[in-house]
Amino acid sequence: MNALFNNYARRPISLVEGKGTIVKDEEGKRYLDFTSGIAVCSLGHAHPSLVQTIQQQSEKIWHTSNLFESPGQVALAESLMKDNHFSHALFCNSGAEANEAAIKLARKYTGKHRIITFKNSFHGRTFGAMSATAQEKIHQGFGPLLEQFSYLPFNDIEALQETVDDSVAAIMLEVIQGEGGVHAVTEQFAQAIQDICEKNSILLIVDEVQTGIGRTGTRFAFEQTPLKPNIVSIAKGLGGGFPIAGILATAELYETFGPGSHGTTFGGNPLAVAVAQKVIELVFEQSFLDEVLEKSNYLLQKLNESLPENEFAIRGKGLLLGIDCRKDVSEFVTKAEEEGLLLVGAGPHVLRLLPPLTVTKEEIDEAVDILKKVLLTSKSAVSTS
Numbered sequence: 001m002n003a004l005f006n007n008y009a010r011r012p013i014s015l016v017e018g019k020g021t022i023v024k025d026e027e028g029k030r031y032l033d034f035t036s037g038i039a040v041c042s043l044g045h046a047h048p049s050l051v052q053t054i055q056q057q058s059e060k061i062w063h064t065s066n067l068f069e070s071p072g073q074v075a076l077a078e079s080l081m082k083d084n085h086f087s088h089a090l091f092c093n094s095g096a097e098a099n100e101a102a103i104k105l106a107r108k109y110t111g112k113h114r115i116i117t118f119k120n121s122f123h124g125r126t127f128g129a130m131s132a133t134a135q136e137k138i139h140q141g142f143g144p145l146l147e148q149f150s151y152l153p154f155n156d157i158e159a160l161q162e163t164v165d166d167s168v169a170a171i172m173l174e175v176i177q178g179e180g181g182v183h184a185v186t187e188q189f190a191q192a193i194q195d196i197c198e199k200n201s202i203l204l205i206v207d208e209v210q211t212g213i214g215r216t217g218t219r220f221a222f223e224q225t226p227l228k229p230n231i232v233s234i235a236k237g238l239g240g241g242f243p244i245a246g247i248l249a250t251a252e253l254y255e256t257f258g259p260g261s262h263g264t265t266f267g268g269n270p271l272a273v274a275v276a277q278k279v280i281e282l283v284f285e286q287s288f289l290d291e292v293l294e295k296s297n298y299l300l301q302k303l304n305e306s307l308p309e310n311e312f313a314i315r316g317k318g319l320l321l322g323i324d325c326r327k328d329v330s331e332f333v334t335k336a337e338e339e340g341l342l343l344v345g346a347g348p349h350v351l352r353l354l355p356p357l358t359v360t361k362e363e364i365d366e367a368v369d370i371l372k373k374v375l376l377t378s379k380s381a382v383s384t385s
């Protein structure tokens with residue numbers, strides 16, 4: 001027991017330094033970080049441009065609150081909305097907060113209350129975001145939840161068609177359910193959602209907290225689908241490790257959030273905005289995004305060659321990949337750590353691979369060698385559910 005609440009199942013490793021994909025613990029042991037702080041450190045650890053940006057901005061001004069104009073926020077909003085259909089942004093501090101903003105915006109704009117989300121989704125742990133999250137284990141002990149959320153099976157067109165009626169303000173989904181086991185929306189389901197939203201004047205909220213900012217090889221993952229969201233929530237990769245999040249929304253929603261309607265003290269402070277601007281400058285370069293896809297294909301090919309199809313299913317897009325081991329993966333996570341590879345689960349049976357977007361092919365080779373050793377020689381992992 002220590003002085004902290006016990007609300008995280010922490011790994012018994014204290015990481016004290018990092019450079020690129022490599023991190024070291026307090027004993028000096030080296031690991032390949034295929035967690036990136038859960039899809040956050042997209043440019044790896046201690047990226048020189050981010051270090052320089054933080055140093056320079058910290059000598060100018062860190063925090064002003066939103067009492068004053070913020071040219072940095074305006075510039076970041078413009079960078080995020082270049083070449084897409086969004087017109088206004090709002091900045092906050094975490095993925096859950098971004099989803100709170102999206103839920104509030106959708107309810108206020110439509111004057112309706114009901115929001116459809118999907119089983120095994122994950123949208124965060126504040127009350128609105130938790131209520132949107134269709135996983136009972138996340139809700140346990142905290143009820144009553146916010147009213148008027150309907151949870152439907154993911155990728156089930158019929159269930160959606162049967163449920164939609166006049167009371168629905170918004171449909172909210174992840175393009176790839178990250179925490180929920182790395183399950184991507186199908187092309188047909190995405191098209192059905194888009195059609196239903198347009199036909200019934202329902203707002204579409206896409207939660208890109210995990211999939212956004214280049215993680216799947218495009219700026220936003222929805223770009224690879226028929227989805228055209230009215231609101232997108234972003235966080236994680238946006239600050240490359242510095243906390244910043246936000247929503248981007250289409251023009252018709254502008255009037256809904258007038259002064260006093262929503263806000264947060266820290267949201268988009270000058271330090272956070274400066275770092276995020278640098279992240280966007282680097283990650284939104286087409287050549288950078290092309291490389292993400294190239295490395296993803298390389299990793300996928302190596303995994304497919306190495307892991308027998310009848311035992312493992314590999315899913316996901318870009319550098320958000322999951323290995324479904326069809327049995328409890330906790331033992332695999334521990335063994336990979338012993339071999340120098342950090343991984344995170346996605347549900348009980350899936351290992352999630354979230355390397356920095358700057359990972360090299362040599363690092364991918366090294367990680368796959370460790371995965372082969374851990375997954376193919378370990379006899380001890382047994383199914384627990």
Ligand SMILES: Cc1ncc(COP(=O)(O)O)c(C=O)c1O
Binds near residue numbers: 178
């Ligand atoms: C898709 C998605 N939405 C929302 C969140 C919540 O983000 P945060 O932990 O920053 O509140 C997460 C976190 O894992 C996420 O993956």
